[in-house]
Every structure is written in structure tokens, then in C-alpha cells.
Amino acid sequence: MEHTWPCNPEKMEGFIEKAAQTLLKKFSEQKPQGIFIGRLDASSPRRYYKSLATNLRGRTIPLFTQAVGHLKDVEDQDPKKDSLFCLLGREGLFCGIQSPLAANGFYPGGTKFISQKAAHTISRAGAKIAEALHYLKLHRTLPKAGSHWLELGACPGGMTSELLERNYQVTAVDRAPLDVRLKNRKGLHFSKADVTRFNPPVKAKYDAILCDMNGEAEISLGQVIRLSQYFRKGGLVVFTLKTPGTTGYQEMNTLFHTAAGSAKNSGLKLLASTHLTYNRHEFTLFFERNY
Ligand SMILES: C[S@@+](CC[C@H](N)C(=O)[O-])C[C@H]1O[C@@H](n2cnc3c(N)ncnc32)[C@H](O)[C@@H]1O
Known part of the structure; x- marks a missing residue:
């Protein structure tokens, strides 16, 4: 629908009614x-x-069947069922039917707003895992509360803080120090070490690995693959694929396919890959070990 939206409240009422119909x-x-x-x-x-x-x-919801009104939150949608998504602005009203999975998001345009001023915010990186967990719901259920995450390249601890907020257990590894605000946090174990030299304690098992290490993607992913042997069944990987140094989409494509290929050869199936709103020069990749 293309038209100019009115400012006059009465005229606006008429426009909304017409658009809803x-x-x-x-x-x-x-x-x-x-x-x-x-x-x-x-x-x-x-x-x-x-x-x-x-x-x-x-105005539109009551016109449709009762069922459409039951979804209060975007995350209540079944990712595989169709929704009506609409966007409006100065240019008009644009609408389409699509499943959130096919649309690659739960929202009509944009994504979840994640406040970076929350009391538990430690660094900008926290928003990346918060958005990644929101996005992951398009593809699978999240690890349940109490699940154990192994976090590689965790400092200063923005992501760690988000995981702890969700009542996960976290083993965080980094050679840099963790923010003091995370000291003695319940559910957190911090190992100040080089990831390449980190070996989990005897009998340790993890439900998920989160890797936000900077440096060569091949090296970071190599560590994820090495440590994925400590997964419980169905382990999840959330991996930020850093792209500094790449010049153009062809190099980025090669980087992505090389990473996805080595993960696959090691039994990690690519579940999804995307560029999150809170990602800068990097992509977020999700893998799952299905045994
Ligand atoms: C982008 S920062 C991580 C930010 C973090 N995710 C957060 O939420 O605050 C990357 C981190 O990876 C760490 N890192 C990179 N290579 C490492 C290695 N081989 N061993 C340990 N830490 C490493 C760096 O020390 C740095 O703290």
C-alpha cells in the first residue's frame, strides 16, 4: 500500500482502519x-x-482468527510456520507472509534490541551472545538452565556475564584477566591460561562451547574441534568467525567454507551462519555434534 500517512488523528483512524481491512x-x-x-x-x-x-x-489482530492474538512475543512463533510481517514508514506499508526460519529472523525487519546498559553488562560482546541465543531459537531449543558452557577467549567477560545471567555454568578460559565484577560469581570457573594449553579437568563434560577468541580463525576453530571431544551428546558450538585481513566477499566466502569444511570433517554439523546486528567484522556460526 502506498500513501502518505496523515497527522490529523481522525484521518489517521480512517487510514488505520483501511490498512487493517x-x-x-x-x-x-x-x-x-x-x-x-x-x-x-x-x-x-x-x-x-x-x-x-x-x-x-x-486494529488488525481482532479481524483475523483468534489464534493470531495468542502470540504476544516474537519468540512465541513456531519458526517453521508462516507469519504476516509488515513494515511501515514514509514510503508506505510493505507486507509479506513468510516463516521466521525462511525470513532469517523473528521480527519484521531488524532484530531484538539488547540494552548495553543493563546492570550485568561487562562489555559490548555480551550483546553478541544475547542476540545469538535469540537467533538460535529459529533453529533449535536452547541448552537448558544449568547446562555447562566452555568459553574460549572469554575476557573481559561480557559474554560470560550473559551466560551466568541465564543460569548456565561457565568454564571461561583466557590468558587475559576477567573483569573484577565477575569475581566469585556462582556457576563460574575461570582458568587464566592459553587456550592451546588448556585441558579440561578429569571427567569434565560440556554441553556447549562458545568461542570468541581473536586471531586466526583456523587456530580458534582448531581449539573448538579439539575440545569438542569433551561434549555431552548433542553439544552446541557458537563460534565467531573473525574476518580481519580479508579483503572482499570472495576471501570471506573462502574463509567460511574452509571453517565449515574442517568442522564437518570433525563431526560438527553446521546448523546456521549469520551476520548478527551486534557482529562487526565477523560472522556467527552455530554447529552441533549429533552423536
Ligand atoms: C574479542 S575478545 C573476547 C571478548 C569476550 N568474548 C567478552 O565477552 O568480553 C578476544 C579474547 O580472546 C583472547 N585470546 C585470543 N587467543 C587466545 C589464546 N590462544 N588463549 C587465551 N586467550 C586468547 C584474548 O585474550 C581476548 O581476551
């Missing part, structure tokens, strides 16, 4: 599991389109 006419037969409406320009400081999106969603 159009959505019903065009999409109700496809029976979406939910309806999510966002702004085309998510970074805009103006609240106008945000409140328009909220109003339009509120």
Missing part, C-alpha cells in the same frame, strides 16, 4: 500464525511510525 482481505486466507508490524526505519528517533505500527497491529 486490506491486510484482512489480502492475507487472512493464508492463516498466518501471528501478525507483527514494525517500522521501515527502526533507527528513527520519531515515535510517529512506531505508534502507527502498534495501532495498526492492535
Whole structure:
């Protein structure tokens, strides 16, 4: 739908009603599991389109079957079922039906906002694992609370802090020191060591490995592969594939395929790969060991 959105509240009411009826006419037969409406320009400081999106969603949901109103949070969606995603802005209203899995996200455009001013925030990297865990729900359930993560290249501890907040146990390894705010945190064991020389204690078993080590991707992934022998069944890997030094997409593609290939040869199946909003010069790769 293309038109200019009015500022006059009465006229706006009419526009919202018309837009809601159009959505019903065009999409109700496809029976979406939910309806999510966002702004085309998510970074805009103006609240106008945000409140328009909220109003339009509120007006549209009751027109569809009752079921669409049951999804309160984007993460309540079944990743494999179709949803109606809409984006609106100065340019008009753009809509489509797609499953979150096929759309590569739970939100209409954009992603989950992760505050970096939370009381437990230690570093910017924390947002990467918070977003990675949100994204992972497109592909599988998360490790349950109490699961044991082995974290390689953990300092200063932004990601560690996020994992602990979710009631996971963490063994963090880094040659640099951990932020003092994490001292004596329940569920945390810190080993100040070079990852290449780290050997888990006797009988140690992990449910997941998180690796955010800087340096050569091949070396970091080599350590993940070496330490994946300590996995319990179905172990998960969240790996940031660093790309400094690469010049252009062809080199990045080669880097990615080489990493995915060596993981596969070592029994780690690539579950998903993406560039998260909170990633800079890197990608996030997810692997699973299926034995
Ligand atoms: C990008 S920072 C990690 C940030 C961290 N994920 C956080 O949430 O705060 C990379 C870290 O990898 C560590 N690192 C790189 N190679 C390492 C190695 N061979 N052994 C131990 N630590 C290593 C560095 O010391 C550095 O602290």
C-alpha cells in the first residue's frame, strides 16, 4: 500500500482502519500464525511510525482468527510456520507472509534490541551472545538452565556475564584477566591460561562451547574441534568467525567454507551462519555434534 500517512488523528483512524481491512482481505486466507508490524526505519528517533505500527497491529489482530492474538512475543512463533510481517514508514506499508526460519529472523525487519546498559553488562560482546541465543531459537531449543558452557577467549567477560545471567555454568578460559565484577560469581570457573594449553579437568563434560577468541580463525576453530571431544551428546558450538585481513566477499566466502569444511570433517554439523546486528567484522556460526 502506498500513501502518505496523515497527522490529523481522525484521518489517521480512517487510514488505520483501511490498512487493517486490506491486510484482512489480502492475507487472512493464508492463516498466518501471528501478525507483527514494525517500522521501515527502526533507527528513527520519531515515535510517529512506531505508534502507527502498534495501532495498526492492535486494529488488525481482532479481524483475523483468534489464534493470531495468542502470540504476544516474537519468540512465541513456531519458526517453521508462516507469519504476516509488515513494515511501515514514509514510503508506505510493505507486507509479506513468510516463516521466521525462511525470513532469517523473528521480527519484521531488524532484530531484538539488547540494552548495553543493563546492570550485568561487562562489555559490548555480551550483546553478541544475547542476540545469538535469540537467533538460535529459529533453529533449535536452547541448552537448558544449568547446562555447562566452555568459553574460549572469554575476557573481559561480557559474554560470560550473559551466560551466568541465564543460569548456565561457565568454564571461561583466557590468558587475559576477567573483569573484577565477575569475581566469585556462582556457576563460574575461570582458568587464566592459553587456550592451546588448556585441558579440561578429569571427567569434565560440556554441553556447549562458545568461542570468541581473536586471531586466526583456523587456530580458534582448531581449539573448538579439539575440545569438542569433551561434549555431552548433542553439544552446541557458537563460534565467531573473525574476518580481519580479508579483503572482499570472495576471501570471506573462502574463509567460511574452509571453517565449515574442517568442522564437518570433525563431526560438527553446521546448523546456521549469520551476520548478527551486534557482529562487526565477523560472522556467527552455530554447529552441533549429533552423536
Ligand atoms: C574479542 S575478545 C573476547 C571478548 C569476550 N568474548 C567478552 O565477552 O568480553 C578476544 C579474547 O580472546 C583472547 N585470546 C585470543 N587467543 C587466545 C589464546 N590462544 N588463549 C587465551 N586467550 C586468547 C584474548 O585474550 C581476548 O581476551
